[in-house]
Amino acid sequence: MTMFHFFNCAILTFGPHAVYYSATPLSEYDTLGTSVKAALVYLGTALVKLVCLATFLKVSENDGFDPYQELLKAVIGFIDVAGLYFALTQLTHRNISQNHKFQAVGLGWAFADSVLHRLAPLWVGARGLEFTWDFILQGLEANANLVLSISLAALGSLMWLRKNKPKTLIPIIYACAGIVATMPSITSYLRRGLGWHFPKVVGFELFTSLSMAFISWQLFSACQRPSS
Amino acid sequence: MALSKNSGGHRGMQESMYSVIALVFILVACVELCDAAAAIDVYRLIQYDMSGSAYGSRFAALNHHAASLHFPPGADLSRAVLIIPLRELNITFVREYINQKKPLGGLLFLLPDIFSFENGGNKQVHEKEQLKNLLAELEQLLIHANIPYPVYFAFENDEIDTVLADIKKNDAIGQPATATTGGYKLVIPTPEPKKVASPTITNIQGWLSGLKADGDTNQLPTIAIVASYDTFGAAPALSVGSDSNGSGVVALLEIARLFSLLYSNPKTRGRYNLLFGLTSGGPYNYNGTQKWLRSFDQRLRESIDYAICLNSIGSWDNELWIHVSKPPENGYIKQIFEGFSNVAEEMDIKVGLKHKKINISNPRVAREHEQFSRLRVTAATLSEISTAPELLQGTGGLYDSRQFVNETAITRGVKLVAESLARHIYGHQGKNVQIFADGGSLAVNPAYIQSWLDLLSQTPRVAPFLSKNDPFVMALKKELTDHTDEVNMQHEVLEGVFTFYDSTSARLNIYQVASVTFDLLLLLVLGSYLIVLFSFLVITTRGLDDLISLFRRPPSRKVKTA
Numbered sequence: 001m002t003m004f005h006f007f008n009c010a011i012l013t014f015g016p017h018a019v020y021y022s023a024t025p026l027s028e029y030d031t032l033g034t035s036v037k038a039a040l041v042y043l044g045t046a047l048v049k050l051v052c053l054a055t056f057l058k059v060s061e062n063d064g065f066d067p068y069q070e071l072l073k074a075v076i077g078f079i080d081v082a083g084l085y086f087a088l089t090q091l092t093h094r095n096i097s098q099n100h101k102f103q104a105v106g107l108g109w110a111f112a113d114s115v116l117h118r119l120a121p122l123w124v125g126a127r128g129l130e131f132t133w134d135f136i137l138q139g140l141e142a143n144a145n146l147v148l149s150i151s152l153a154a155l156g157s158l159m160w161l162r163k164n165k166p167k168t169l170i171p172i173i174y175a176c177a178g179i180v181a182t183m184p185s186i187t188s189y190l191r192r193g194l195g196w197h198f199p200k201v202v203g204f205e206l207f208t209s210l211s212m213a214f215i216s217w218q219l220f221s222a223c224q225r226p227s228s
Numbered sequence: 229m230a231l232s233k234n235s236g237g238h239r240g241m242q243e244s245m246y247s248v249i250a251l252v253f254i255l256v257a258c259v260e261l262c263d264a265a266a267a268i269d270v271y272r273l274i275q276y277d278m279s280g281s282a283y284g285s286r287f288a289a290l291n292h293h294a295a296s297l298h299f300p301p302g303a304d305l306s307r308a309v310l311i312i313p314l315r316e317l318n319i320t321f322v323r324e325y326i327n328q329k330k331p332l333g334g335l336l337f338l339l340p341d342i343f344s345f346e347n348g349g350n351k352q353v354h355e356k357e358q359l360k361n362l363l364a365e366l367e368q369l370l371i372h373a374n375i376p377y378p379v380y381f382a383f384e385n386d387e388i389d390t391v392l393a394d395i396k397k398n399d400a401i402g403q404p405a406t407a408t409t410g411g412y413k414l415v416i417p418t419p420e421p422k423k424v425a426s427p428t429i430t431n432i433q434g435w436l437s438g439l440k441a442d443g444d445t446n447q448l449p450t451i452a453i454v455a456s457y458d459t460f461g462a463a464p465a466l467s468v469g470s471d472s473n474g475s476g477v478v479a480l481l482e483i484a485r486l487f488s489l490l491y492s493n494p495k496t497r498g499r500y501n502l503l504f505g506l507t508s509g510g511p512y513n514y515n516g517t518q519k520w521l522r523s524f525d526q527r528l529r530e531s532i533d534y535a536i537c538l539n540s541i542g543s544w545d546n547e548l549w550i551h552v553s554k555p556p557e558n559g560y561i562k563q564i565f566e567g568f569s570n571v572a573e574e575m576d577i578k579v580g581l582k583h584k585k586i587n588i589s590n591p592r593v594a595r596e597h598e599q600f601s602r603l604r605v606t607a608a609t610l611s612e613i614s615t616a617p618e619l620l621q622g623t624g625g626l627y628d629s630r631q632f633v634n635e636t637a638i639t640r641g642v643k644l645v646a647e648s649l650a651r652h653i654y655g656h657q658g659k660n661v662q663i664f665a666d667g668g669s670l671a672v673n674p675a676y677i678q679s680w681l682d683l684l685s686q687t688p689r690v691a692p693f694l695s696k697n698d699p700f701v702m703a704l705k706k707e708l709t710d711h712t713d714e715v716n717m718q719h720e721v722l723e724g725v726f727t728f729y730d731s732t733s734a735r736l737n738i739y740q741v742a743s744v745t746f747d748l749l750l751l752l753v754l755g756s757y758l759i760v761l762f763s764f765l766v767i768t769t770r771g772l773d774d775l776i777s778l779f780r781r782p783p784s785r786k787v788k789t790a
Binding site: 020 | 413739740741747751754757758762764
């Protein structure tokens with residue numbers, strides 16, 4: 001029955017990605033290649049981030065919140081944004097509309113993130129006899145991450161791929177992109193600095209991801225109006 | 229450029245695929261990490277066969293749900309482990325369960341801290357005596373029963389106390405843990421217990437030569453001082469036997485030390501040889517002593533004037549007993565007893581004489597001196613216990629821990645024996661001479677006694693589990709070598725009447741498990757979540773019609789109008 005639990009948590013963590021791919025027109029236009037390429041770019045970004053973290057970050061004994069270290073982590077987190085920029089602009093994609101491009105890139109990005117960060121703990125931990133809620137919460141976090149990645153990709157495509165944007169919306173776009181990009185720092189601050197428990201943090205992540213998704217959707221459709 | 233980029237990307241993808249596959253293999257090979265709610269050391273009930281009958285707990289591996297004493301009546305416990313703290317033990321309940329052979333998954337007894345050496349310390353518990361008697365009764369019940377499921381002992385600590393409180397709460401609601409209702413699972417992954425092949429018993433003897441006058445060719449008379457050092461108890465890994473017979477061993481070592489001081493100077497060397505014997509096999513009718521005596525040369529055996537056996541002299545107040553097999557009217561016995569009584573009077577101790585005839589046809593040997601008496605050697609046992617113990621009773625079990633032994637009692641006992649022996653050796657009977665006076669260079673050393681007693685109270689000494697070169701046996705040998713002229717070790721095999729099985733201690737993992745129903749429910753919830761997500765996405769991106777068209781795929785009517 002512990003393999004059963006592992007199976008449950010696995011479909012919670014990775015199921016939505018597959019569902020997203022098959023439900024939206026992405027499957028019709030066969031954008032799998034784009035997603036795979038985005039996943040690989042994520043792997044490369046993760047490696048670069050790892051090297052930077054190992055070089056610049058000091059190992060702290062206590063689990064408290066060190067503002068300087070967190071600032072450094074946030075700066076390194078912007079490598080993520082650079083990676084996304086690379087994936088959106090530099091890679092050659094087949095002829096797919098911008099609408100679908102950012103979705104495919106975001107999907108691949110989020111899938112790679114889930115696999116890299118969540119598969120190993122799931123395999124080692126969820127198969128044991130001991131039951132914890134951690135893995136279910138981790139799955140919910142993966143869901144929130146998917147939504148966040150897609151909204152970040154949407155905002156990214158707005159920033160770099162769309163040339164004619166209404167002037168008033170540009171600062172809002174950049175502000176939202178900034179918030180979404182610094183989400184990891186915000187969550188780690190909540191966990192360490194304020195001492196929130198895991199379920200609370202996951203709830204916060206879900207809420208913000210949904211709201212950011214909604215905002216970026218509105219921005220995207222607002223920017224689409226002049227060209228349509 | 230696009231082409232090269234593509235091929236480069238392709239190769240990169242291949243490489244990353246290989247590394248991912250390698251990583252997956254490593255993870256698959258990973259041993260399941262133990263992430264239990266609690267992991268504690270547990271000690272198994274002894275498993276042995278005596279004359280073909282099986283006794284003790286016959287199984288070691290455990291993998292069942294936990295239950296407490298508050299289980300709802302009528303619940304099926306055949307796949308549950310009952311956790312019983314000693315304080316809440318109802319001995320009739322356990323006796324009923326065992327005697328009526330009711331099915332049970334396992335038993336786990338929780339012992340209070342006072343019975344452990346590290347944590348017991350000097351805590352004052354007001355029900356000490358009560359708990360001690362209860363534990364002794366439980367031990368006797370378990371040792372003589374044949375139990376077809378694992379029985380373990382553990383010491384109470386915070387982790388298991390919280391787990392037990394949780395289990396009691398669940399049981400009180402009326403929801404005993406099974407596969408479908410979650411709860412706690414106790415797992416001890418040990419292999420099946422195997423027989424201990426040829427258990428050895430090791431006797432250690434130390435010889436201190438007396439002063440032979442020039443020209444004297446006769447053998448000097450010998451006095452033997454003997455104590456058995458091994459134990460037998462319900463949990464072999466916890467049978468430290470502080471009183472039975474740790475106190476005897478400590479006393480023997482101290483007496484050896486004192487006499488070695490006296491004998492080191494030829495001017496104070498007595499005209500008696502001293503033979504110190506640390507025997508094994510005590511609980512099994514003093515089998516080791518018998519083999520030791522049988523190995524003696526006839527001349528040596530005849531030269532033994534008398535033997536004093538020390539057993540359980542660690543927790544008495546004012547009264548000691550000398551047990552003999554020869555009738556009290558016998559001259560030798562009178563001499564010995566008078567010698568002891570005189571010294572005892574000076575020390576304000578009451579010494580009583582107990583006589584019990586030996587029956588050679590009865591294999592039961594209750595006290596060590598009886599082995600000597602069977603070979604016509606005058607012997608007596610000095611003990612605080614007045615009655616003769618039964619087989620496997622009073623042999624240093626779980627309840628016999630450091631807490632209940634008093635160093636002062638041992639010190640006084642040592643002084644009594646040493647003084648009486650010295651007066652006999654040097655011919656000062658009846659005279660009021662204090663050879664081992666307090667404060668002198670020959671005073672009994674309480675620090676020596678305490679340190680050896682502490683060591684003994686931390687060393688479980690069940691003979692079949694002590695190998696020939698066990699560090700403790702070697703330590704005893706070294707100590708005797710320091711105090712005597714010649715030390716010999718005799719290795720024998722324990723008689724075939726007893727067979728022992730290994731696996732005496734293990735590590736218990738306590739897991740908090742969720743039930744199957746929980747996972748099924750979770751699967752249902754997740755399935756519906758994914759379906760809802762799917763429909764939501766289809767509706768928002770492709771429109772409601774597309775969703776409906778997914779379900780309506782009529783095989784006919786595929787009219788393709790251009």
